[in-house]
Amino acid sequence: MPTPPETIYGSAYMPTDVPGPQARALVERDAQVLAPVGRVYPLVVERALGCEVWDVDGQRYLDMNAGIAVLAAGHCHPRLVEVATAQLNRFTHMAGTDFYNEPMVRAAEKLVSLMPGGQDWQVFFTNSGTEAVEACVKLARYVTGRQNIIGFYRAFHGRSYGSLALTASKPRQREGFFPMLPGSFHALYPNCGHCPINLHHPECGLACLDFIEQTLFTCTTPPSEVAAIIIEPIQGEGGYVVPPLGTLAKLRELCDRHGILLICDEVQSGVGRTGKLWAFEHEGIVPDIVASAKGLGGGLPLGAMLARRALASQWKPGAHGNTYGGNGLTCAVTYELLCMVEEELMANAARVGAHLLAQLSALQQRFPVIGAVRGRGLMLGVELIDPASGAPASELANRLMVEAFRKGLLILTCGTSTIRFCPPLILTQAQADEAVERFALALEALC
Ligand SMILES: Cc1ncc(COP(=O)(O)O)c(C=O)c1O
Numbered sequence: 001m002p003t004p005p006e007t008i009y010g011s012a013y014m015p016t017d018v019p020g021p022q023a024r025a026l027v028e029r030d031a032q033v034l035a036p037v038g039r040v041y042p043l044v045v046e047r048a049l050g051c052e053v054w055d056v057d058g059q060r061y062l063d064m065n066a067g068i069a070v071l072a073a074g075h076c077h078p079r080l081v082e083v084a085t086a087q088l089n090r091f092t093h094m095a096g097t098d099f100y101n102e103p104m105v106r107a108a109e110k111l112v113s114l115m116p117g118g119q120d121w122q123v124f125f126t127n128s129g130t131e132a133v134e135a136c137v138k139l140a141r142y143v144t145g146r147q148n149i150i151g152f153y154r155a156f157h158g159r160s161y162g163s164l165a166l167t168a169s170k171p172r173q174r175e176g177f178f179p180m181l182p183g184s185f186h187a188l189y190p191n192c193g194h195c196p197i198n199l200h201h202p203e204c205g206l207a208c209l210d211f212i213e214q215t216l217f218t219c220t221t222p223p224s225e226v227a228a229i230i231i232e233p234i235q236g237e238g239g240y241v242v243p244p245l246g247t248l249a250k251l252r253e254l255c256d257r258h259g260i261l262l263i264c265d266e267v268q269s270g271v272g273r274t275g276k277l278w279a280f281e282h283e284g285i286v287p288d289i290v291a292s293a294k295g296l297g298g299g300l301p302l303g304a305m306l307a308r309r310a311l312a313s314q315w316k317p318g319a320h321g322n323t324y325g326g327n328g329l330t331c332a333v334t335y336e337l338l339c340m341v342e343e344e345l346m347a348n349a350a351r352v353g354a355h356l357l358a359q360l361s362a363l364q365q366r367f368p369v370i371g372a373v374r375g376r377g378l379m380l381g382v383e384l385i386d387p388a389s390g391a392p393a394s395e396l397a398n399r400l401m402v403e404a405f406r407k408g409l410l411i412l413t414c415g416t417s418t419i420r421f422c423p424p425l426i427l428t429q430a431q432a433d434e435a436v437e438r439f440a441l442a443l444e445a446l447c
Pocket of ligand 1: 156
């Protein structure tokens with residue numbers, strides 16, 4: 001396990017400007033050999049532990065990104081390092097869709113035991129979130145014999161062709177890649193901060209969702225040809241948007257009425273991040289199929305499609321498969337991680353998340369550019385606005401992200417003008433306070 005240098009929270013902010021010389025050199029080497037993908041700031045990590053990261057020039061950062069909502073147990077957690085090391089010495093890969101291995105079965109058993117309805121679920125392991133979504137879509141088409149899938153505007157489901165067709169977050173993610181998968185439709189995501197139909201909740205009765213029956217089903221696709229509706233219980237890349245309670249219940253009822261399957265994309269919101277294992281549990285509904293990834297692998301690449309047994313068991317041998325899904329190493333780590341989530345991480349996300357939400361909300365009085373603070377558990381968004389007009393302050397959000405980096409705080413934007421906080425679920429209250437302090441320093445520097 002790496003030994004971190006001695007550091008005391010709040011002792012010293014960036015001693016020198018970033019990026020330092022080593023970081024700059026690596027950024028140049030990277031540009032020569034790696035296809036451009038659009039990095040957001042020049043963080044070049046050397047080592048990391050818990051919620052802290054050190055770059056190649058020795059600068060210390062507090063990590064509110066967790067590798068984009070991935071590292072549920074933080075960097076290099078000793079329990080996961082121990083399990084991974086032991087498994088590396090046994091075997092790593094055995095092609096889970098061709099052969100059997102115990103860590104894969106153990107991880108699946110644990111996942112199933114944590115699902116509502118207990119034994120009524122089956123798992124297909126993937127390597128990423130996008131591949132989990134592909135599996136969900138393929139299963140929905142396969143078992144219903146229907147072709148069409150309805151997603152939501154501003155959703156993000158991934159970048160392979162099936163999931164990209166359902167992603168409707170930013171045009172640049174689709175530009176140059178048309179045509180998309182046929183049979184993909186989009187509906188209006190309930191977002192009371194920016195209501196898509198200018199009404200007020202709760203008087204509206206979630207009228208935005210009526211678009212599905214009143215417009216899609218009457219103008220573009222008969223419901224009898226819709227295999228599934230896919231929704232993020234909290235929109236992630238779309239801006240950490242929490243829809244009002246009742247959203248998933250209304251969709252569940254609509255799906256049941258038309259024989260449509262409900263898919264929850266929990267790739268970003270799942271595995272304890274919102275204070276419950278799955279974000280859909282806040283609504284008390286149960287979907288038919290769930291996509292998971294990110295937090296699930298504890299830092300190793302693992303995703304999963306979970307489906308009710310009655311659906312998943314319909315796949316005939318060879319109907320779907322992959323090479324790396326169910327890899328022994330990733331599954332051993334995932335089992336241990338799920339134990340930790342159940343034992344402590346989920347509760348910590350709820351507790352420290354409530355504290356962080358309160359502290360970030362308190363900044364609103366000092367900084368009128370903060371238009372809203374929202375989220376659940378440790379999936380929190382701070383939306384920035386122009387205080388005079390109320391318009392989204394996208395440029396400020398980008399500048400603030402970079403300024404925070406200079407102040408030793410790793411954060412990321414999402415949506416139009418929102419800063420997301422998705423730290424490791426082991427975050428302590430003291431670390432949350434330090435993050436808010438550094439965030440306020442960055443805000444002060446710009447506002
Ligand atoms: C909700 C959601 N679904 C799917 C994906 C795609 O996951 P991956 O990048 O692992 O393919 C993401 C990634 O951000 C996501 O947030």
